Amino acid sequence: xxRSAIITLAHGSGGQLSHxxxxxxxxxxLNNEALAELNDAATVAVPSGQIALTTDSFVVSPLFFPxxxxxxxxxxxTVNDLAVTGAQPKYLCAGLIIEEGLPFETLEQVVVSMAETxxxxxxQIVTGDTKVVGRGAADGLFINTxxxxxxxxxxxxRRLRPGDVLLVNGTLGDHGIAVLIxxxxxxxxxxxxxxxxxLNDLIAALLAACPGDVHCMRDPTRGGLAATLNEWAWSAxxxxxxxxxxxxxxxxVRSVCELLGFDPLYVANEGKVVIAVAPTAAExxxxxxxxxxxxxxxxxxxxxxxxxxxxVVLETLFGAHRLLSMPVGELLPRIC
Amino acid sequence: xxRSAIITLAHGSGGQLSHxxxxxxxxxxLNNEALAELNDAATVAVPSGQIALTTDSFVVSPLFFPxxxxxxxxxxxTVNDLAVTGAQPKYLCAGLIIEEGLPFETLEQVVVSMAETxxxxxxQIVTGDTKVVGRGAADGLFINTxxxxxxxxxxxxRRLRPGDVLLVNGTLGDHGIAVLIxxxxxxxxxxxxxxxxxLNDLIAALLAACPGDVHCMRDPTRGGLAATLNEWAWSAxxxxxxxxxxxxxxxxVRSVCELLGFDPLYVANEGKVVIAVAPTAAExxxxxxxxxxxxxxxxxxxxxxxxxxxxVVLETLFGAHRLLSMPVGELLPRIC
Numbered sequence: 001x002x003r004s005a006i007i008t009l010a011h012g013s014g015g016q017l018s019h020x021x022x023x024x025x026x027x028x029x030l031n032n033e034a035l036a037e038l039n040d041a042a043t044v045a046v047p048s049g050q051i052a053l054t055t056d057s058f059v060v061s062p063l064f065f066p067x068x069x070x071x072x073x074x075x076x077x078t079v080n081d082l083a084v085t086g087a088q089p090k091y092l093c094a095g096l097i098i099e100e101g102l103p104f105e106t107l108e109q110v111v112v113s114m115a116e117t118x119x120x121x122x123x124q125i126v127t128g129d130t131k132v133v134g135r136g137a138a139d140g141l142f143i144n145t146x147x148x149x150x151x152x153x154x155x156x157x158r159r160l161r162p163g164d165v166l167l168v169n170g171t172l173g174d175h176g177i178a179v180l181i182x183x184x185x186x187x188x189x190x191x192x193x194x195x196x197x198x199l200n201d202l203i204a205a206l207l208a209a210c211p212g213d214v215h216c217m218r219d220p221t222r223g224g225l226a227a228t229l230n231e232w233a234w235s236a237x238x239x240x241x242x243x244x245x246x247x248x249x250x251x252x253v254r255s256v257c258e259l260l261g262f263d264p265l266y267v268a269n270e271g272k273v274v275i276a277v278a279p280t281a282a283e284x285x286x287x288x289x290x291x292x293x294x295x296x297x298x299x300x301x302x303x304x305x306x307x308x309x310x311x312v313v314l315e316t317l318f319g320a321h322r323l324l325s326m327p328v329g330e331l332l333p334r335i336c
Numbered sequence: 337x338x339r340s341a342i343i344t345l346a347h348g349s350g351g352q353l354s355h356x357x358x359x360x361x362x363x364x365x366l367n368n369e370a371l372a373e374l375n376d377a378a379t380v381a382v383p384s385g386q387i388a389l390t391t392d393s394f395v396v397s398p399l400f401f402p403x404x405x406x407x408x409x410x411x412x413x414t415v416n417d418l419a420v421t422g423a424q425p426k427y428l429c430a431g432l433i434i435e436e437g438l439p440f441e442t443l444e445q446v447v448v449s450m451a452e453t454x455x456x457x458x459x460q461i462v463t464g465d466t467k468v469v470g471r472g473a474a475d476g477l478f479i480n481t482x483x484x485x486x487x488x489x490x491x492x493x494r495r496l497r498p499g500d501v502l503l504v505n506g507t508l509g510d511h512g513i514a515v516l517i518x519x520x521x522x523x524x525x526x527x528x529x530x531x532x533x534x535l536n537d538l539i540a541a542l543l544a545a546c547p548g549d550v551h552c553m554r555d556p557t558r559g560g561l562a563a564t565l566n567e568w569a570w571s572a573x574x575x576x577x578x579x580x581x582x583x584x585x586x587x588x589v590r591s592v593c594e595l596l597g598f599d600p601l602y603v604a605n606e607g608k609v610v611i612a613v614a615p616t617a618a619e620x621x622x623x624x625x626x627x628x629x630x631x632x633x634x635x636x637x638x639x640x641x642x643x644x645x646x647x648v649v650l651e652t653l654f655g656a657h658r659l660l661s662m663p664v665g666e667l668l669p670r671i672c
Contacts, residue, residue: 048384
């Protein structure tokens with residue numbers, strides 16, 4: 001096949017070139033039974049009862065960054081949004097919006113990365129859509145992924161209880177700062193890579209070790225830990241206390257943040273989960289996380305309190321208290 | 337609330353303004369139990385067995401056109417992709433990518449239109465995501481909608497049989513030409529509006545009237561009737577014969593196409609469905625379509641044949657035959 005070196009408007013036309021894109025790229029790398037039907041909708045099996053649904057668009061710039069790329073990010077982000085509800089991620093749908101002129105090779109790298117990450121997470125990409133817009137009408141490539149999970153649990157902020165212990169599975173701020181470093185062309189002695197990873201296996205291990213004791217989980221992406229905890233405090237009407245000393249943060253992230261005036265607690269993560277567990281299960285939860293490759297740096301970082309309902313309070317190194325407020329404005333755009 | 341008149345990067349930050357956008361706009365217009373949970377994933381009920389999944393991104397330009405807008409289009413497009421598999425559309429997920437600077441009022445109009453169209457189609461928008469990209473990084477607004485349908489039937493090209501009769505529920509090319517007229521600022525005596533509509537009610541009536549006799553359906557969007565029929569001919573390895581005389585096409589569409597050098601059979605529709613039924617059910621199917629407001633101009637347009645497998649043949653007004661080939665290249669970009 002005399003393949004075009006760049007993506008053209010005709011690749012999104014629904015005609016001959018669309019067909020070649022589907023057969024020669026998507027089916028080749030993502031092949032599975034549901035996708036191979038090439039119907040307007042994929043048909044997949046689910047057990048009865050409830051399913052979890054989530055959708056997310058990815059607009060990260062640049063498309064490739066240390067530790068990942070937009071394809072890996074799109075799969076991980078949606079897998080993680082399902083996993084934190086306690087559901088088992090099963091199926092993904094992918095919608096690509098491509099700017100005319102994107103090198104075919106770039107698109108192929110991204111699709112290969114999506115395929116590899118889907119295998120790693122144990123999910124199938126069962127249906128998709130490709131639109132091509134004219135030069136200047138989009139920035140390279142945007143990906144929307146929607147996910148279906150089965151057997152969701154009734155986890156969520158409404159299950160938070162005073163006394164619950166808060167944990168995180170590792171260092172904070174790695175993703176946002178890794179993307180920033182690449183985008184700004186900065187260079188540091190200690191290389192920093194994004195934490196971008198599918199967390200469903202780690203979360204399944206946690207749920208198995210602490211049945212009934214995990215009350216709420218969330219992946220602190222945009223807005224970082226601060227946004228997640230503020231949402232919890234607001235929507236559950238509880239107070240949240242965080243031990244600043246206990247927060248795992250890499251030295252590189254700390255340095256870049258100090259240099260550029262960011263706060264790592266507001267920076268996005270893509271392979272982290274904040275977990276609230278019953279106090280009796282806290283040590284078991286910590287040990288389970290630390291036993292998993294994606295939880296080696298796990299830590300207990302705080303607790304749910306009755307006091308200061310609706311607020312997140314940071315207990316600083318020096319014993320003082322300061323309010324960790326909801327992020328206002330946009331610190332780091334285009335990181336996910 | 338001192339509401340911002342335009343959408344800023346901060347509206348997509350996951351912080352305070354994101355929260356206001358969700359509460360003040362999305363929840364206000366799209367409210368339902370699953371969405372109101374505001375979890376990373378929505379939890380919804382499905383019967384056991386199979387579900388249908390479909391995803392589509394909408395990049396239409398301009399955002400508003402005669403007979404619809406990007407919001408209505410996004411809901412209808414996904415509802416129709418589910419309905420043509422024989423599934424009952426139930427839940428939608430919506431992913432919005434907004435260019436910084438979009439007027440808040442424009443976004444609100446689109447969200448209201450999505451809400452109205454979802455009600456019309458009997459579906460719920462249960463979860464969503466909003467990303468904001470800098471000026472020039474997208475063109476106003478892109479919407480991805482992913483849909484979940486229940487009780488899909490095993491319809492599809494592989495069920496096509498020689499002798500099957502082909503129908504369409506109304507005039508061809510209205511959507512693509514309506515968008516083109518608006519985009520180019522053309523003006524015609526006979527106003528033309530997009531056919532953009534949810535087809536699930538019409539299709540449910542058809543399936544009820546002809547149980548077991550509907551073999552394959554598809555909404556001929558990008559690439560028009562020609563792309564749909566060519567895909568069927570290819571993937572089923574059958575021939576398809578179309579009576580040119582029988583094709584319902586509005587005079588305005590015909591004129592614009594002649595003027596600008598388009599072929600209405602390659603122009604997108606957004607409220608049309610092509611249907612293949614067993615020959616004995618053809619008249620019943622036609623009567624059922626015509627009895628529905630969205631099928632008044634329904635017509636029998638051709639048949640599945642054993643001859644010329646893999647090809648679509650147009651029988652012209654003068655008794656000649658010509659090949660209706662797969663569209664190559666991009667005639668009308670940004671119409672859906």
